[in-house]
Amino acid sequence: MFYKTQHPDIQLRSYTAQDADALTTLANNRNIWQNLRDQFPHPYHRENAVQFIKMCLETEPQTVLGIAYQGQLVGSIGLHLQNDVYRFSAELGYFIGEPYWNKSITTFAVQTMLQYGFEKLHLQRIFASVFEHNEGSKRVLLKNGFLLEGVKKKAIYKNNQFLDEFLYGIVREKEL
Ligand SMILES: CC(C)(COP(=O)(O)OP(=O)(O)OC[C@H]1O[C@@H](n2cnc3c(N)ncnc32)[C@H](O)[C@@H]1OP(=O)(O)O)[C@@H](O)C(=O)NCCC(=O)NCCS
Numbered sequence: 001m002f003y004k005t006q007h008p009d010i011q012l013r014s015y016t017a018q019d020a021d022a023l024t025t026l027a028n029n030r031n032i033w034q035n036l037r038d039q040f041p042h043p044y045h046r047e048n049a050v051q052f053i054k055m056c057l058e059t060e061p062q063t064v065l066g067i068a069y070q071g072q073l074v075g076s077i078g079l080h081l082q083n084d085v086y087r088f089s090a091e092l093g094y095f096i097g098e099p100y101w102n103k104s105i106t107t108f109a110v111q112t113m114l115q116y117g118f119e120k121l122h123l124q125r126i127f128a129s130v131f132e133h134n135e136g137s138k139r140v141l142l143k144n145g146f147l148l149e150g151v152k153k154k155a156i157y158k159n160n161q162f163l164d165e166f167l168y169g170i171v172r173e174k175e176l
Helices: 016-028 047-057 105-120 137-144
Strands: 002-004 010-011 064-069 071-080 089-096 124-129 148-160 161-171
Touching: 002 105, 010 105, 016 047, 016 071, 016 089, 047 064, 047 071, 064 105, 071 105, 089 105, 105 124, 105 137, 124 137, 137 161
Parallel strands: 089 124
Antiparallel strands: 002 010, 010 064, 064 071, 071 089, 124 161, 148 161
């Protein structure tokens, strides 16, 4: 899969096995880990990247893609499809390698992922959960039209601290 974004230097694309080294370098960073759930490994080893890429490629439809900037893999973005009565919803997640922060890369990547989720996957709702201190991620979501739907006080225990969880959501404009 390959998707252009509104920015000529930024694309979303399927992973390949050759991305394992680059993904390991990007992901092996405590400043990324501290904003993500504990299931995201730290330290992040090459074997973690190999397993992750395999899982992304085996999942049908593909909902986790690499983010390319000027031809280089710089991050990851995915939709986690829900089930049962939530089956028209998906949770959005993403990270960008620290050297590439604050270049609007995630903003453009999220915009394209929303189109993919609503138009191709026929989702009705996309949501994201943000740790309280993560102002950059909150900004990315607000810039893409997400609304703050609520704050779950002290819902998160990360790195020996209780944190509030900020819940953001967006629904598709046209009804099914
Ligand atoms: C959060 C993250 C994905 C943002 O990616 P990014 O590509 O740097 O995001 P963008 O450049 O598109 O947008 C970031 C916005 O936040 C703003 N921002 C960044 N740090 C900020 C801060 N401390 N306070 C307020 N605004 C901040 C930037 O100025 C920018 O807004 P602007 O375009 O209006 O100036 C990236 O920092 C990251 O990967 N962090 C670690 C993993 C993570 O947090 N994942 C998301 C979990 S919910």
